[in-house]
Amino acid sequence: MARRDTPPRWDRKMQQRLARGEAAALGELYDRFASLVHGLAHRVLGDEHAADAITREVFARVWENPESYDPKQGPLRSWVATLTHRLAVQRLRTTETAALAQDGTDDTDELERKVRRASVAARADYIVTSMPTPLRTALELAYFQRRDYRQTAADLGVTADEARRRLRLGLQLLSTAHDTPGTPPAQGGTR
């Protein structure tokens, strides 16, 4: 994707345009974030129709209240991802609770486990798409292409040491998906 503007500038301008009520800005917002939003919602809910509904809801909220995003708090992209995550988990909890009530069972532990699993999976997706490209590429080579770390190093034109470092750091970042929201992300350093 072409990124002509640096993200903070694009984010700020986008917010101003949305606040001004520019329908064209809404279209551009959708073009940039729809696949992220839909993908995360689908990861949590596992259902195309429900993911469509969350997508509609996320964009409607941003469009209706663009001022609720504060550019100083971070990129628009992560704000949109957080909103999507929250709405999707909420919906999952609602539908699962309704399903439990219908079965007459009251297994809230199982419900919480399911919600947590879906939530972690979605957070992991987001972490993978947002991590620095060199780390993601190394993980992809090692995991999906089944290259060992020496081959990974050769493919990337880096030293074996560097390939090992990238694989470990990539996994360390990914493992923060298990942390409960609110805890700071892993430092990514060594102990």
Added chain:
Amino acid sequence: MNSANPEPNDDQHPPRIPIPRTSIEDTGLPLPTQTPTSPPPPPLILEHRVLKALLGAWALAASSPEETAAVEDHLGDCGACADEALRLREAVGLLHPPETLDLDPALRTRVLQACLTRRPPRIPVPSWATPYDAETARLDALLQDIGDAEWHAPVRLRWFDGKEPTSRRTTVAGVIAHLLTVDGLVAVTLGLEDPLETRTDTPTPAARTEAFWRAAHFPPTRSVRGPWREQSHNLVRTVAFAGGGSGRLPVPYGDFELPLRDSMLDRAFETWVHAGDIADAVDYPYEPPSPRHLHAMIDLGARMLPSALAARRQAGLAAPGETPHLVPAGTPGRSLRLEIEGLGGGEWLIPLDSPGALASPDREVAHVALDGVEFCQLAAGHVSPEEAAAGQSGDREAIRDVLFAAASLSRM
């Protein structure tokens, strides 16, 4: 493994279940001289620092067997590394192949519409610009999915030059360059930057495209996508600010003009047609536009038919009208009923004698029925007028002239 499956050709015997393989050591045969695990490697002795650095590769099963053994040995003695190893192994479980979930292109329109109902826009996109907005978004989604090499896949641009089908060879990236340059005609009208840096004598779509291709030092690559998408977003934004009244602004195409509102429809149509060319070249499916947008595109074609007919008549390519003189403007003349079937279809009465004549149901001399997508393929020059699958009745010459006029709406 399917070793327990019954053998299909061996029905006298019960299903054959292979006996467990005996170990080679029990057969009395000599051991193979070289097996992957023998001779057993001397255990690796590595320091804590090195072992810790290996944990990521180990968790991904991307370390050598000797290193793996050394790491696992170490995990029994070192609590810190064991903790991290567990954490990284769990993280590996979170990796999964990216889902190739194509977003339903119709979702965009539904989502935007839902938003705009909840909060009406202060600066709306004029309705005549929404087909362009939707088609450029659809094409961009297709481009998102294609690989680096596919940008160089050959594409043949096809059109009808008035007499016969014509074509020009380019690549996927070349097609996007073509769209960028021709959309640039609208950009220039709106006071935006011209993507074409060189001048052309007659700024026709074809001349501008050839000039753009010539001026590039290298064949176009996927890098053309960014400028094309930026320009298409800017066009939508600019016409929204200019407002619905700007629809009458004339957009010059070198040898003819269209009002902006029709020009934006024409660009939407071209974007769809060329997206179809690209999709064919890289073997992806591609659907027609939404029925409402398709209808607007067909309507534009139908409205352009009378002048296309007149131009062909002037060039001696179509039969002269009923009288040697044009029917006076505003009077009823011979008409052809164009019936477009399928989603986005409708009926149009085409005046045959002159662009200024009134179409009249009383003077209907012929009736043509075509599927909407087939009509668009004809108007794009992708189907020849002789081969267009059209139901027809009435004046054969009038039908032939209209089908040829439809094909001659196409250009590079």
